[in-house]
Amino acid sequence: MKIETTTLPDVLVLTPPRFGDERGFFSESWNRRTLSQAGLDLPDFVQDNHSLSAHVGTIRGLHYQAPPFAQGKLVRCGRGSLLDVAVDARLGSPFYGQWVAVALSDRNGRQLWVPPGFLHGFVSLEPDTEIIYKCTAHYNRESDGAVRWDSLGIDWGVTDPILSPKDRDAPPFAEWDSPFVYGGGA
Numbered sequence: 001m002k003i004e005t006t007t008l009p010d011v012l013v014l015t016p017p018r019f020g021d022e023r024g025f026f027s028e029s030w031n032r033r034t035l036s037q038a039g040l041d042l043p044d045f046v047q048d049n050h051s052l053s054a055h056v057g058t059i060r061g062l063h064y065q066a067p068p069f070a071q072g073k074l075v076r077c078g079r080g081s082l083l084d085v086a087v088d089a090r091l092g093s094p095f096y097g098q099w100v101a102v103a104l105s106d107r108n109g110r111q112l113w114v115p116p117g118f119l120h121g122f123v124s125l126e127p128d129t130e131i132i133y134k135c136t137a138h139y140n141r142e143s144d145g146a147v148r149w150d151s152l153g154i155d156w157g158v159t160d161p162i163l164s165p166k167d168r169d170a171p172p173f174a175e176w177d178s179p180f181v182y183g184g185g186a
């Protein structure tokens with residue numbers, strides 16, 4: 001298991017080994033014990049999500065659930081490729097408003113750990129891109145929120161993305177009241 005840091009210290013890139021043979025490959029996409037032995041103990045996961053973005057340039061994000069339903073997410077790409085983005089939204093954090101973008105694909109097998117207190121979003125880079133992610137809290141519709149994708153200077157590589165109505169109407173980061181507090185156990 002390869003564990004890499006990013007420019008945001010709490011956001012990590014995990015790459016489980018793949019065992020390739022003439023059939024393809026085998027990989028343990030999640031193994032609590034292996035991660036723990038590597039020194040990383042993530043919170044418990046209670047929900048797995050899977051979505052398909054049919055077209056290149058689909059952006060989903062930037063999303064969050066407010067406490068006490070804040071979610072940490074372990075994200076990977078099941079098919080195609082995507083640019084996955086995490087934004088530190090914890091008031092008082094030295095990295096507040098900073099973001100990291102990591103390319104995840106079905107080829108590179110990389111996973112992004114997005115902790116609670118971070119906004120999450122992605123753009124699809126290929127048709128029929130599938131994202132799969134484990135969550136540390138259940139979906140709670142009333143706590144679900146979004147921040148405008150283009151309000152943080154993130155280089156998505158697209159200027160006219162496909163968006164849901166919710167994401168099109170989301171407030172810009174500067175006009176949004178973050179419910180997350182640094183060190184507040186978001």
Ligand SMILES: Cc1cn([C@H]2C[C@H](O)[C@@H](COP(=O)(O)OP(=O)(O)O[C@H]3O[C@@H](C)C(=O)[C@@H](O)[C@H]3O)O2)c(=O)[nH]c1=O
Nearest residue numbers: 049051060061063064073120121122138139140164166
């Ligand atoms: C997120 C979610 C949605 N839904 C329902 C609500 C709605 O009817 C339908 C589609 O929801 P959305 O438009 O919010 O789906 P989507 O835009 O894909 O939202 C997701 O985006 C990524 C970036 C995330 O990080 C996720 O946490 C989630 O916010 O699915 C659930 O039933 N459970 C869930 O956990």
